[in-house]
Amino acid sequence: xxxxxxxIKLPLTFDTAxxxxxxxxxxxxxxxxxxxxxxxxALLGGVxxxxxxxxxxxxxxxxxxxxxNRNDVVHRLEAPSSGHYFGTDSIGRDLFARVIYGxxxxxxxxxxxxxLALLLGTTIGGxxxxxxxxxxxxxxxxxxxxxxxxxxxLLIILxxxxxxxxxxxRLMGRTFSGSVIVVILVIGLTSWxxxxxxxxxxxxxxxxxxxxxxxxxxxxxxxRILTRHLIPNTIAPIIVAATLxxxxxxISEAYVSFLGLGVQPPxxxxxxxxxxxxxxxxxxxxxxxxxxxxxIVITILFTNFVGDGLRDALDPRRKV
Amino acid sequence: MTTYIVRRLIQGVFILMIITTVSFxxxxxxxxxxxxxxxxxxxxxxxxxxxxxxxxxQPLPVQYFKWLNLAARGDFGYSITNRQPVSELIxxxxxxxxxxxxxxxxxxxxxxxxxxxxxxxKQYSLFDNVLTGLSFVGFSLPIFFIALTLMFIFAVQFKxxxxxxxxxxxxxxxxxxxxxxIRHLVLPVASLAxxxxxxxxxxxxxxxxxxxxxxxxxxxxAKGLVEQAVVVRHALRNxxxxxxxxxxxxxxxxxxxxxxxxxxxxxxxxxxLFWQQAGRGDYPTVMAIxxxxxxxxxxxxxxxxxxxxxxxxRIRLS
Numbered sequence: 001x002x003x004x005x006x007x008i009k010l011p012l013t014f015d016t017a018x019x020x021x022x023x024x025x026x027x028x029x030x031x032x033x034x035x036x037x038x039x040x041x042a043l044l045g046g047v048x049x050x051x052x053x054x055x056x057x058x059x060x061x062x063x064x065x066x067x068x069n070r071n072d073v074v075h076r077l078e079a080p081s082s083g084h085y086f087g088t089d090s091i092g093r094d095l096f097a098r099v100i101y102g103x104x105x106x107x108x109x110x111x112x113x114x115x116l117a118l119l120l121g122t123t124i125g126g127x128x129x130x131x132x133x134x135x136x137x138x139x140x141x142x143x144x145x146x147x148x149x150x151x152x153x154l155l156i157i158l159x160x161x162x163x164x165x166x167x168x169x170r171l172m173g174r175t176f177s178g179s180v181i182v183v184i185l186v187i188g189l190t191s192w193x194x195x196x197x198x199x200x201x202x203x204x205x206x207x208x209x210x211x212x213x214x215x216x217x218x219x220x221x222x223x224r225i226l227t228r229h230l231i232p233n234t235i236a237p238i239i240v241a242a243t244l245x246x247x248x249x250x251i252s253e254a255y256v257s258f259l260g261l262g263v264q265p266p267x268x269x270x271x272x273x274x275x276x277x278x279x280x281x282x283x284x285x286x287x288x289x290x291x292x293x294x295x296i297v298i299t300i301l302f303t304n305f306v307g308d309g310l311r312d313a314l315d316p317r318r319k320v
Numbered sequence: 321m322t323t324y325i326v327r328r329l330i331q332g333v334f335i336l337m338i339i340t341t342v343s344f345x346x347x348x349x350x351x352x353x354x355x356x357x358x359x360x361x362x363x364x365x366x367x368x369x370x371x372x373x374x375x376x377x378q379p380l381p382v383q384y385f386k387w388l389n390l391a392a393r394g395d396f397g398y399s400i401t402n403r404q405p406v407s408e409l410i411x412x413x414x415x416x417x418x419x420x421x422x423x424x425x426x427x428x429x430x431x432x433x434x435x436x437x438x439x440x441x442k443q444y445s446l447f448d449n450v451l452t453g454l455s456f457v458g459f460s461l462p463i464f465f466i467a468l469t470l471m472f473i474f475a476v477q478f479k480x481x482x483x484x485x486x487x488x489x490x491x492x493x494x495x496x497x498x499x500x501x502i503r504h505l506v507l508p509v510a511s512l513a514x515x516x517x518x519x520x521x522x523x524x525x526x527x528x529x530x531x532x533x534x535x536x537x538x539x540x541x542a543k544g545l546v547e548q549a550v551v552v553r554h555a556l557r558n559x560x561x562x563x564x565x566x567x568x569x570x571x572x573x574x575x576x577x578x579x580x581x582x583x584x585x586x587x588x589x590x591x592x593l594f595w596q597q598a599g600r601g602d603y604p605t606v607m608a609i610x611x612x613x614x615x616x617x618x619x620x621x622x623x624x625x626x627x628x629x630x631x632x633x634r635i636r637l638s
Contacts, residue, residue: 141331145338148617150573152580153610156598157343161350251462255580258464259595277468278584282488284480286472293465300460 035313042309048302052295056107059100065174068097069266077280080287087287090276099291102268105176106296109184109269110249114242116188117249121195122238126226128196129203140200143193151190152255158186159261177267187252195241202234236314243307247300254296270296321629325622332618339614340391340607344384347603347610374400387607396608401600406608410590416495417589420582421574423505424512429567431517436524436563437551443529451521458518467511467584474507489585508585512574520563527559561632568624572616 026034036042072092080087086095128139146154162182169176206212207230215225231238250270256262257271265272270292277289354371362370371377375386390397396406439448471488478485486507487493493500531537532555540550579591586592590609597605628635 141335142338145335145342148335148614149339149343149610150613150617153594153613156579156595157346157350157606160598160601161346247460254462254464258580259583261599274464274468281468281472281476282490284476289465289468293462293468297461297465300462301457304456304460 032313036309039309039312041305042313045302045305045309048298049306052103052299052302053107056100056103059097060104063094063097063100065101067094068101068268069093077283077285086291089273089288090280095273095287095291098268098273099270099295102270102273102292103295105180105263105267106250106253106270107299109180109187109253109263110246112184113187113191113249113252114245116184117192117195117245118238118242120188120192121241122199122231124192125196125199126203126231129200130207130222130226130230132204136200139196143196146190147193151252154190155186155252155256156259156261158189159183159256162186175267177264179262179264180267180269183253183256183262183269186256187249191245191248191252195238195245198237198241199231199234202237203230206230206233239314240307240311243303243310247303247307250296250299250303254293321626325626328622328625332622335618336611336614340388340611341384343610344387344603344607345380347598347601347606348380348383350598350601387604391607391611397604399597399605400602401597401605406604409593409605410608410612413588413590413593416587417578417582417591419501420505420508420512420578420587420589421571424509424516424574425567425571427509427513428516428520431513432520432524432563433556435517436521437528437556439521440525440528440532440559441551448525452525455518455522458514459522461515461518463511463515463580464584466514467508467581470507470511471584489587495588504585504587508578508581508587511581511584512578516570520566523566524559524563527562528555531555531559557631561628564627564631565624568620568627569617572613572620 070093072088074092075084075088076090076092078084078088078092084094084096086099089095089098124139124143128136128143159182162185167178169178169181203226212225212229215229220228253262253269254271254274257269258274260272260275263269263272273292274289277285280288354367354376368377375383378386387397394407396410398404399406399409402409435451439451442448474486475488476485487504489504489508493504495501532551537550537554540554541547545554578587578589579595581587582589582592583595590612594606594609597609
């Protein structure tokens with residue numbers, strides 16, 4: 001639909017590029033990429049995020065995790081210097097290395113908890129929107145109830161619920177605190193509500209479309225209609241919500257870990273690097289919270305830029 | 321309208337039922353209130369007796385309905401950790417939280433209105449561009465970053481530099497002393513305000529711009545109204561609608577958003593109480609705070625809807 005209106009406009013301009021694209025119509029994906037490229041801040045955000053991931057990957061090669069977790073009490077609470085670029089923490093661990101390894105954990109938590117929220121949100125929103133009726137009212141009341149508790153309260157209770165006995169995990173030759181899984185679950189379980197609402201609203205209008213009626217007439221199963229027709233057609237708002245959800249998940253991780261209910265040391269995360277900063281700030285220690293929070297802020301800014309760009313790019317009504 | 325409010329209230333009660341059921345289950349499962357009794361040497365019989373006295377030996381659903389029955393009449397029971405009535409515990413903290421919340425909300429609304437309107441009137445001016453950029457950044461800042469930065473600059477470094485400094489909140493101070501109260505309020509209020517103002521200004525600016533381009537604004541100007549009257553009486557009243565929704569939804573969550581701020585500034589409020597007591601498995605206190613916050617959210621939503629009709633008479637509630 002959008003493709004047609006875009007290509008029809010093109011003959012009005014007389015440059016060769018237009019003629020070429022007339023010859024080979026652009027796919028919706030290519031059109032979206034074009035619109036995304038126009039969005040300078042989004043491009044900057046994308047490049048920034050890639051640079052950030054590259055920084056963390058290269059850093060992980062240069063510094064071992066053992067080094068990041070090594071105590072050195074003699075050199076505790078040292079201000080940034082050429083030996084420790086970001087200074088050292090209260091038991092002398094190198095903060096530069098910990099920010100790198102904390103970044104791994106924070107980004108993984110962000111991505112996986114968004115994946116969980118996506119799964120929950122699309123399932124609940126999809127079922128409510130498609131089946132309607134009693135199921136819809138029950139699911140939506142439940143969603144409203146979940147929205148009526150500010151998420152930090154839920155995060156604290158759930159963090160406490162799952163966080164009482166945490167085994168350590170071994171994965172690819174590394175040991176992680178099991179609290180990483182807890183935090184992923186907790187954030188995922190508290191951030192699906194907006195997605196569910198968006199998906200439901202979209203499916204409510206989509207299910208009245210003729211092609212859905214046609215599918216039904218052909219005897220396509222409900223499951224297939226939902227997964228093959230309805231959900232793929234709401235993919236644009238889902239992608240945007242997921243991108244912005246990533247920023248929120250990273251903030252949420254930082255909040256719970258900052259409050260001491262999140263990722264447990266020695267596993268580093270951007271949030272738990274700061275958990276002692278309130279007491280240490282009185283003694284003039286600034287590097288312990290400034291560097292981790294700068295990384296959080298940068299990640300969130302870039303992610304929001306990308307999210308904004310995607311919102312514009314994935315809206316087929318916008319012209320290139 | 322009355323039927324609408326009644327219907328919403330009934331829905332609200334239903335939602336609160338879901339919330340209390342789920343959170344009661346979660347809170348009770350999350351930590352054993354008996355855990356605190358392991359410190360002292362207590363015999364197994366005594367433990368069993370305490371458990372029975374606290375009603376913890378009954379099945380969870382029974383415990384829930386007992387709790388609900390009392391809570392519905394305003395009796396939240398006793399705190400598990402210090403045997404104080406929960407209502408007393410909360411009444412000690414609620415005023416502090418309200419002082420912080422109301423002050424922050426007033427500052428937030430006043431500042432966002434001023435900045436949003438000014439930046440819409442002076443669209444694409446230097447001021448507008450700087451503000452739009454700043455608000456995007458401010459919107460993305462986590463509250464602990466703002467709170468810690470402000471504290472480091474104005475409380476820690478100002479003291480080091482010998483300038484008049486603000487307290488970090490970790491000191492002992494008298495809440496009833498107005499001068500002390502204001503000194504302690506400045507930084508937490510500023511922290512809470514920066515994020516919210518950034519968000520609200522963005523919304524108000526864009527809705528002001530939309531309204532200012534309408535025909536009736538041109539008409540108002542054409543009939544010779546002073547610019548101030550055009551902006552305030554004609555434009556702002558219409559542009560404020562989306563902001564009212566936002567404030568109505570956000571105001572009660574300030575109770576929660578204040579958890580981090582209250583923790584950073586050692587503010588003796590309800591958010592910090594929640595965080596402390598949740599860690600100790602004190603479910604009566606935790607449930608009471610949750611119920612208060614959730615009720616506030618539900619009630620504020622209804623108030624917001626009613627406020628719509630006052631601002632915009634075209635909207636009818638049905």
